[in-house]
Amino acid sequence: MMVRRADDRRLRLVLARPTGWIAGGELPARRAARRRDVAPFGTEMLDQLPEQCQHGESLVLLLDGPGCEGMLVTGAVAGMVPQGSDNPDLMDRAAVGASVFLREKLRTEKRQQLPDQLIGYFEELNAADCEDGVWRALASHALRIVGAHMALTLVHDRARGIVRAPAAPDARPGEHRPCIVWDDRLSTAGLLLSEDARRGGTAEFAAPLFGDPATALLAHVPVSDEGVLVLTERREERIFEPEDWDVLRALALQAEMALRRVRLIDSVRSLSLTDPLTGLGNRRHMEVVMAHAWAAARRGEPLVVMALDLDGFKEVNDTRGHDAGDRMLCEVAAALRAEARGSDVLVRYGGDEFLVILPGSTVDGANALAERVRRRLDGAVGISAGVAAYAPEHETPESLIREADRRLYESKARGRSLVS
Template identity: 85%
Template sequence: MMVRRADDRRLRLVLARPTGWISGGELPARRAARRNTPPEAMEMRDGLPEQCQRGESLVLLLDGPDGEGVLVTGAVAGTVPQGSESPDLMDRAAVGASVFLREKLRTEKRQRLPDQLIVYFEELNEAESEDAVWRALATHALRIVGAHTALALVRDAARGLLRAPAGIGADPREYRPCILWDDRFLTPGLILSEDARRGGGAECVAPLFGDPSTALLAHVPVAADGALVLTERREERIFEPEDWDVLRALALQAEMALRRVRLIDSVRSLSLTDPLTGLGNRRHMEVVMAHAWSAARRGEPLVVMALDLDGFKEVNDTRGHEAGDQMLCAVAAALRAEARGSDVLVRHGGDEFLVILPGSTMEGAHALAERLRRRLDGAVGISAGIAMYGPEHETPECLIREADRRLYEAKARGRSPIA
């Protein structure tokens, strides 16, 4: 998940010469007021304050006596010595202006931080998915710490990658930033643009420097699950110690939110999944059937197939329950291999399975049963009963009962039949 700063803050330096000397660091407005001269009477060079665009930070530099200049930035004022070796007051002022502006921004960030953290924590508490957590982390890191872009990257340990999670409703073909994993992402750090060039020691992050104006990036780990990355265009940008503290705090809260989401998903999965086979259980079937039934009432085809293992009781009695469990798991694995992605597989109880086939036909269900029988290759015998939705079925239970009835009719006709 990547978010981008809306605009860059710029610093404008304006040189002004007052109509009279300013003594003791006195501001021009006060001096002018005492002389009954309006501040507008000052001669301005290199642009006027009125010309500054909204959102810019204005720094006003005034020539002063005794080789000093008065630097005014916002509500802050100070003197900047010219020095005998460097008479250019503008160069000196640029350094002082940067210090003033940095302190001003630092103060503003400190004042906003408590409220921003509260908003961040509230969004994490409302997150219902891992992607929502990553999205909140990137968005609020950009707002709180500040940078050009913020990017949340999720670790794919199996492939050795860090990749941005897909956005909500995003096209699966949409490009998502992806880089190779590097152990440097296990600790906070800073990477310069030259480090990402060939031979720079950090070539793995080169895709993140695709924008040639990107000067550096800061990264913070989110446990071993991924990393938060901030990119910056301003070469003079300094990530202060308090910036790193805030980034680590944001990452820690994201880690806690990820654990919470995963715990909820685990509990939800346990409530909808058969622990032995990993297929859906009865509760899962009820949830899915409610949606499939609504579609069937609107005219979409719906087929249900009930499956039963032949000789399962004898296997349990003669070879033990462990052998019976192995048979059940073998059938579940064969079902997963042969069923379509839209088919819903359920362990209905004991040695009976149920397959819900939205949008399928009787022929499609028969073909699935035959493929399943071939895959099992005689290791396990199965019987099947198939029913298709029609106006005579008043409820989902009626359709399932018909599939069960056809299953028992098939079993009565002989070993491994389909009806």
């Protein structure tokens, strides 16, 4: 969840009479209104204004000059407005004009900043290495580019029928994340008002997003069917311009493309580290994991490696065919997944041999795992195992794996379905 500001902007309207001095020179009021490079009021009048009103983009000056027109100034923008002593609603009409001028000024500033802001957004998307990183980049940059009180992204969980904010990088386990029930209205861009989200309203599902009583409205833009970008605003007069919606849709489209890229990279990475038949890790995966486990073992953490081999696998392939052998390998892989701990790493080492890396475990723990796997297979296939625990005399990870292999073949030499 991204929050940009705590307080809303308020305009100050100052009514003054011109002195006739424009940047040190005497110019007619009408001519001054067309000049954008000079201040349309004199230095004498500036001295008469309160110091806190002489600076800041929220300052609006209404210059009440002779004739039927006056000048309205906000920042670098100036324009003519009807005026005169016979117009009692001059200040009200001037305030409306000031709001329009200020909005145009802010719109111009946003257009000027947009190219650099989009470049920053694209760079962050390209650097994202996970889906949560893409969602966070979308929320933070949408808030910065379009503007609102708060921005967040909600990811679609179709199985549970909800949309939920992704976890923050430093989130604690069980930390609350904004979550609402999915509604089909979120599949298209639109606005929801606070009264719609009240009990009995037409958008009651969005009530959790209006937890701040000052929140007046909510803009939502879908990101394909993956989730939704949400911007909330506290000011009731806040208007999302057509160009704001165009920018929000463009940001969402770029996020969608970034999500596809991240998933493609994850898929390629998974293929490079996964055995395609059993879905277990392959030798490359084993090398990556062992490098970390080995470093921990050198620091004193327990580490055990278990090698498993199927009994009579060659006979199965020869007599029943390779399809039957493949099904047997998958059955063993499924049994290993069911019985191993979450921290254990399962690897198809080659052929009918499997390797289990057990960080923080013991030889007894590995033996118990082998027995549980054997019971789960219930005689469908026999397995033999060899277990080796890290010791200072092991110089490399390969030496530990070789010892587990040696003990595996000792088990097979003594008879099938044994553990050494």
